[in-house]
Amino acid sequence: MLVRVKGSSHQPSDGRLAALAGERVFSSEYTYRRGAELFGEGEDAEYVYQTISGAVRTYKLLPDGRRQINSFHLIGDMFGLENGAIHRFTAEAIVETKVRIVRRRSLLDAMANESTGVTNLLSLITLNLQHAENHMLLLGRKSSLERVAAFLIEMDERLVHPDELTLPMNRRDIADYLGLKLETVSRALSTMRDKRILRFNGVTQRQVVLMDREGLAKLDA
Amino acid sequence: MLVRVKGSSHQPSDGRLAALAGERVFSSEYTYRRGAELFGEGEDAEYVYQTISGAVRTYKLLPDGRRQINSFHLIGDMFGLENGAIHRFTAEAIVETKVRIVRRRSLLDAMANESTGVTNLLSLITLNLQHAENHMLLLGRKSSLERVAAFLIEMDERLVHPDELTLPMNRRDIADYLGLKLETVSRALSTMRDKRILRFNGVTQRQVVLMDREGLAKLDA
DNA sequence: CGTCGCGTTGACAAGGTTCAAATTTGGTGG
């Protein structure tokens, strides 16, 4: 899980990204189309991003095309600061997505004068690190059912337990996040549906209703 | 890969850990026996560590005992700062290990006054993050042979390409690092031995000679 | 000299992948 702003108000320059350095940072907004690339692996890490609406995936690729998604960045999440000078992964909009953009340099400069800024920044980045550590445990040691359960629990928590989970990403994205194949994700979801732990709402399969959160938690290790 | 000091001189208060804040940080040293715990998951993260000699493993456990090792910390590596107030994983000495210890608070305080300190600290932590990102790719998308090859390449690079790789950890540690079972690690190593990519020196199987680094690199994705 | 930790190897089982096909859903243009 990454940094989120509760309530996610949408005025320009709002949210943690600016607040971190005491509002003395200039930010701009930009909207990306579904599938558009925000930045690519190896590019200069000139900007830091925060999702205003929509969803973003960050991933790495192997030469033969195998893909590992690091994280999904939902509304309020900050990303792109994870590295020094160069982006270590690619970021793409999963759906149409609006982001707040701050120049990395100006964020760091503003931070340097703030006494609390360093600690805030530190805790911000370590949130990313914690997410990565938890995800390594999932990727290294959990079964397919445990992975999908953990994914649903993560999404449910990040969206603050909505009645209906609307997944912005497709099965392939979920699979590449969980280190599985999309068929395996689909089978796990079907198993959970048959166990009456969840059901799909309406016609689409992206609207999930968690009917038994306790049972779901028991499926995760 | 984590932070290392080239050459690894062993005087007290030497190395990046102190240098980061301009030498105005007090550090002490401590030696742990093989298998001893430096800190446990959930404990207060009061100190930051740097390996002077020996090797450390950091890991997370699932309730049923499945273990995922995050990283191996060799000579010069810094660790324990990855989190805010509480350690998110356990650290244990793999062999008898000497570490330099700095109080987290004093490091941050000293840093706050340094203009370059913030940037240094940032790049320090993002190294951990980069390692985690690369490891997620390995755990999520690589085959057993690719994982073991990547592990050997990582160790080889971190020990600056020695004639003979001396692995401080056993097969189970390697397996828990790579998200495999120890038998699978053993089989992969045997395969590489049969392919004359490496050989074992002397009586033990912890001394590895890389006979064909190019061939090894081709085994990694 | 017996035991213990560590590592290797073999035979078999199992979970997840691959390949294929059917079905549904979403988007686009007429």
Next chain:
DNA sequence: CCACCAAATTTGAACCTTGTCAACGCGACG
């Protein structure tokens, strides 16, 4: 608004990589 086509999802069956279980070898050490 409807028809059509592409993309997404589900499901089945065979296969394969890795895990499981077991046996064995070897060196260290009491």
